[in-house]
Amino acid sequence: MGSEGKPARTMPRRLKGFRDITAADVLARDRMIARVRAVYERYGFVPLETPTLEYLDALGKFLPDSDRPDGGVFAMRDEDEEWIALRYDLTAPLSRYVAMNPDLPRPFRRYQVGPVFRMEKPGPGRFREFYQFDFDSVGTNSMLADAECCMIMCDTLEALGISRGDYAIRVNNRKVLNGVLEAVAGGEALSGDVAHNVLRGVDKLDRVGLEGVKALLGAGRRDESGDFTRGVGLSAAQIDVVSRYLSIKEKTRAAVCNELESLVGESAVGREGVNELREIDAALTGAGYREDRVIFDPTVVRGLAYYTGPVFEGVLTFEIVDECGAARQFGSVFGGGRYDDLVERYTGQKMPATGASMGVDRLLAALKALGKADTSATTAHVLVTRLDKNLTAEYQRIAVELRAAGVNAELYVGTQGIGKQFKYASDTDRIVAVVMGEDEMKSGRVSIKDLRLGEELSKEVGADRRQWLEQQPAQFSVARGEAVAAVKKVLARHLTA
DSSP, rough: OOSOOOOOOOOOOTTTTTTOOOOHHHHHHHHHHHHHHHHHHTTTTOOOOOOSSHHHHOOOOOOOOOOOOTTTTTTOTTTTTTTEEEOOOOOHHHHHHHHHTTEEEEEEEEEEEEEEEEOOBBBBBOSSSSEEEEEEEEEEOOOOHHHHHHHHHHHHHHHHOOTSSSSEEEEEEEHHHHHHHHHTTTSHHHOHHHHHHHHHHHHHHHHHHHHHHHHTTEEEEEEESOOOEEOOOOHHHHHHHHHHTTTTTSHHHHHHHHHHHHTTTTTTHHHHHHHHHHHHHHOOOOOOOOTTTTTEEEEOOOHHHHTTTTTEEEEEEEEEEEEOEEEEEEEEEEEEEEEETHHHHHHHSSEEEEEEEEEEEHHHHHHHHHHHHHOOOOSEEEEOSSOOOOOOOHHHHHHHHHHHHHHHHHHHHHOOHHHHHHHHHHHHTTEEEEEEHHHHHHHHHEEEHHHHHHHHHOOOOOOOOOHHTTTTTTTEEEEGGGGGHHHHHHHHHHHHH
């Protein structure tokens, strides 16, 4: 209780790493998702929804991009004292679903969009709840499915307005990496810990450069702060094998395959990986997806304990200038690959699968930076104002007629005067205001106010555009029976001009 006997007020707080999302961002996200969904469905994928909560053991012992057992999940006990957790991705629930439904058609091709949760340290642009939009093909080991993943990522980015040259789909194969590790070990398999540490070193290429990776594979590396990271302890000859692998920069996918084949030598798993890349290249080439969209990049290392074959990464390559004036790239917005072992955890039998996941929030941020996101915060472009409370029934009829004609229209239900109503219309991004007073009512007319016109004229626009705008009346009167048609005409002027 408070000092005066009143109940203590609850302090409004929000969980660390979570956020409130405004109407503009929710609507922009939904519009983007609709365009992505259309691409996925064009390839025959169907929707699936799985629960937000799963049994902890069903989620598995690792995250796709983490090497911490059970790391990064929000877990709790249910009423039966069983451990449950918020899903950290959409793939683990899919694998559980497939295992529980053995009669699904093969391949089973689904898409799913929704929030996922990770208990990771939050930071700028990094939240503990975020959206993913996945597509997966389960039950096929054909490299056509993997090639299709690359094609879908290309089509999706282009459907969202990302131009060729502003993105790249980078492809590698985990089997090739294993073949390189065998080459490092002189034809033998490296021990699990050593192999894992080599791949972790390779994964740091973008951050520390080739020389930094070589140091991490050898005696160790001291960073700019003076901190020392102990190295893997490979010999100079072994490090040279990895260095040659990371230095492959051929322009064509076929040439990259030739270089990789030479490097993996007689490694069976390495050659298998190269052959899979060649199959993907043939499928992509046949479909017209060339190196200006999809490249083979040996430096791509994803999900070391997760993926079993081809891996994909969709990256945005254009630069923007951030609020500090520094140039930066958005980087990866798609990630995925082949994960043939995931369903086996439940069934004991191999179930080949491949797919990719889109980072909805990061891609939406990129579209905003490019000016390609529809960030309008309104769902109704028309506001029917209330100039005279005695005419409320007529205002309601106008709003109903507009909605029946397919026009989203809001009837002002506040108590402010007409000036504040126009300000409300401006603040909520309306295009048209419908105005009727007692005089208009008696004469059987209604006024249509084009709210965008003045705003457009106040901007610096080209002469042709200004001349066109000035020819349009900012406010005009029409017969009451023509109100709907007049509103539609104004909307068409702005929504299609």
